Amino acid sequence: MIPSPSLLRGRCIMKALSIFVAFAALLIAPMASARDAGIATTIRAMADGFNKGDIAAVKALHVVDPTIVDNVAPFVWSGGGSFDKWLGDLGKSEAAAGKSDGQVWFGDSVDEQVSGDQAYVVAPCRYTYKQGGKTMREEGFIALVMVRVGAAWKIASWSWASPAGVAAK
Template identity: 35%
Template sequence: MLKLIAFTSLLAATGSAAAAAPADEAAKAIATTLDKFNAGDVQAFIDAHTADAVITDEFAPYLWSGEGSVKRWLDDYAKDAAARKIENGRVLHGRQTQASSFGERAYVVLPTTYCMTEAGIPKAGEGHMTFVMTQAAGSWKIAGWTYSAPSPTAYTSKQGKCGKAK
């Protein structure tokens, strides 16, 4: 009986480890997407999303959905950045604080720091991005994401939030 309990425990532990793998893969796909966004690879950023991804962000109109939503978000981000004199926007990210999956869906939360220069002043906003991922043609795609953080504030290079101030 003791051997049966030990074997059952081993199977349960193995199943838990296997279940975590898809969520970790989804988190890795997100990290790669954000890194490509930071490098200026707009097409890779678009391609990493489903065609009708849902996006919630801090600038108007705050919600993008439906066909072409990512391109519309990029266009509105560019308009907002120009109006507010924002340059060098990038999203630094840490390891996921939460990642779970169920079938072909995953839920991933990443700590983030939005770094930028606004009217010549280096600013950073520490917060989180929450993603819903879906499997499509054997790879993870972003079905939706939400950015949540306080407004970015000025920092000095000594604070080290985003590297050296320019």
């Protein structure tokens, strides 16, 4: 018996759908497995440390001399003592601008590329602070380059990108 045209069409559609699902699974599986929980843990710990004022803990999440790019003059720090120099310049800038009570937030990564013991990560970020009696907010992105040191991920470099703060609503 010869199958009807509608039955053949149904089989073709089912076969095409099966191929599509299998292809989609091949594409999605590497993306899902590319996420490394240790990377997110380090980034969350960085925000938690800042928000608690535990700068020693934040510094410990970095390699010895990270490269930092931030929207505070002189905008880039690298080499010997870079973290401490950035922290000092940030403190001076914040005091001069009358900023206080800063809190950072990093969202889930929107791009995470891992190659062996190195990673490039981009995540949304937000900095909320008080200035002139108002709560202000900067929203943007942070890009981090990370390296695996033993079982942990350390921050080798990061760059903050956000427009100037606006009054929080």
